[in-house]
Amino acid sequence: xxxxxxxxxxxTWLVVAIVGAGTIVCKAVGPVLLGGRTLPPQPAGIVEMxxxxxxxxxxxxxxxxxxxxxxxxxxxxxxxxxxxAIRLRAPLLVxxxxxxxxTALARLL
Amino acid sequence: MGTLASVVMSATTFAGSAQFAAASVLSAAGSVGAxxxxxxxxxxxxxxxxxxxxSVLRGGPLRxxxxxxxxxxxxxxxxxxxxxxFDRGVLIGAGLVLxxxxxxxTAAGALGGEALGDPESLGLDAAFAALFLxxxxxxxxxRRAVVxxxxxxxxAFALVPFTAPGVPIIAATAGCLVGWRxx
Numbered sequence: 001x002x003x004x005x006x007x008x009x010x011x012t013w014l015v016v017a018i019v020g021a022g023t024i025v026c027k028a029v030g031p032v033l034l035g036g037r038t039l040p041p042q043p044a045g046i047v048e049m050x051x052x053x054x055x056x057x058x059x060x061x062x063x064x065x066x067x068x069x070x071x072x073x074x075x076x077x078x079x080x081x082x083x084x085a086i087r088l089r090a091p092l093l094v095x096x097x098x099x100x101x102x103t104a105l106a107r108l109l
Numbered sequence: 110m111g112t113l114a115s116v117v118m119s120a121t122t123f124a125g126s127a128q129f130a131a132a133s134v135l136s137a138a139g140s141v142g143a144x145x146x147x148x149x150x151x152x153x154x155x156x157x158x159x160x161x162x163x164s165v166l167r168g169g170p171l172r173x174x175x176x177x178x179x180x181x182x183x184x185x186x187x188x189x190x191x192x193x194x195f196d197r198g199v200l201i202g203a204g205l206v207l208x209x210x211x212x213x214x215t216a217a218g219a220l221g222g223e224a225l226g227d228p229e230s231l232g233l234d235a236a237f238a239a240l241f242l243x244x245x246x247x248x249x250x251x252r253r254a255v256v257x258x259x260x261x262x263x264x265a266f267a268l269v270p271f272t273a274p275g276v277p278i279i280a281a282t283a284g285c286l287v288g289w290r291x292x
Contacts, residue, residue, distance in 0.1 A: 011141045012114050015131050015148075018141075020121030022149035024178060030159030031166045031177035044157050045253075045288035051126075051154045052254040053261030053284030054147065055245035058130055060265040061277055062238035067138065069270050078235030082242055092243050099239030103232030 078103030110135070112219040119215040123208055124181055126244050127151045133237055134275040143275025150282050158185055165197040179204025182247065253287055260284035 063079050064070050078099035085095040110118075110132060118128055127148040134144035159177050162185065166176045180200065184207055188200035225231060249255060261284030268277035 011144075012110050012135065014141045015135060015144045016114050016118045016121070018145040019127060019131050019148040019152075020118065022145070023122040023124055023127060023152045023155070024174075026149070026152045026155040027159050027177045027180060028174040029156050030161070030163045031173040032170050042289060046285050047153055047157050047288070049254060049257040049285035049288035050150055050282060052245060052248045052258040053281050054130070054151045054278060055126065055241050055248060056258035056262035056284070057265035057278045057281030058133060058147075058241040059238055059245060060262045061137070061269060061274075062133055062234065062241060064266070065137065065269045065274070065277070067274065068272075070266070074232075075235040075238060078232055079238055079242065082235075082239030085239075086243055086246055092240070095243045096236045096240050100232035100236035103235035104230060105232075107230060107232065 074103045074106035077106045110219075112216070115219040116212065116216050119212045122148070122152075123178055123211060124152050124155070125211070126182075126241070129237060129240060130278070134278065137274035139273060139275030143273065143279060147275060147278045150279070155180065158182075161185075162188075162195050162200060165195045165200060167197075176201065179208060181207060183207055256287045257284045260287060 059079075063075050064072055078101075081102040082095050082099040085098045090098070118131075122128055130151050131144045131148040134147055135141075158180060162177075162180055163173075166173045168176070181204065184200055184203040185195075187203045188196045190196060228234065245258060249258065261281035264281040264283060265277040268280055272280075
């Protein structure tokens with residue numbers, strides 16, 4: 001691949017393009033192709049569980065992950081604050097700001 | 110990520126969790142393949158969601174395709190009636206409002222974000238973890254979903270020290286196999 005082409009297809013734009021196309025296809029499959037029909041229960045049950053499995057993995061990697069190691073740092077205090085906010089049924093924005101605020105404060109001290 | 114890339118992504122990939130997932134893998138120096146795979150797998154749930162609302166969308170293939178893009182977790186949940194059918198007006202209306210706010214909000218955030226400074230000193234890494242956690246709680250409707258989340262989280266935890274960034278997230282999709290239902 002030429003250098004210029006490599007630059008044009010920087011990794012960010014590649015991800016934007018691939019994920020954009022993939023998402024449009026995922027959302028369009030049902031409405032365009034299947035009309036009112038439904039998926040058989042087995043594949044539907046598996047696809048339904050993709051989001052919880054993936055989101056849990058994202059929580060873990062974002063909370064204790066670093067480059068090929070586990071790091072337990074101030075982020076955990078932020079997560080604790082987020083758990084409290086979620087339990088209090090706070091809006092999403094409050095949950096996120098609480099986590100950031102507590103973590104930032106702990107790093108300052 | 111760059112302002113333009115962020116806004117283009119919000120306009121085409123109208124699904125926050127997948128966008129954050131891709132950004133999270135990329136910022137951890139994960140590969141393009143890992144970032145895109147994680148994000149698209151996360152959005153695979155829109156296949157059954159799209160099928161569930163297909164009967165209230167109208168028009169030819171192109172119009173149905175465009176209307177289908179307006180479906181996100183929130184507009185889907187708002188428009189769902191107790192009997193399991195969907196309110197077309199709420200689905201399309203909420204989708205349009207959310208889409209407009211999402212794209213303009215992304216532009217504002219991308220333009221204003223540079224002024225904020227070091228993301229770590231602001232605790233933004235923890236903020237992303239909290240965001241994923243809050244999104245996860247929204248997806249937990251059954252005991253099965255709890256098990257899928259525990260399996261996925263455990264796999265990711267075990268693999269982080271041994272694999273390239275992004276790989277633990279993709280491997281964690283094995284947790285979805287708990288969705289297998291016996292006939």
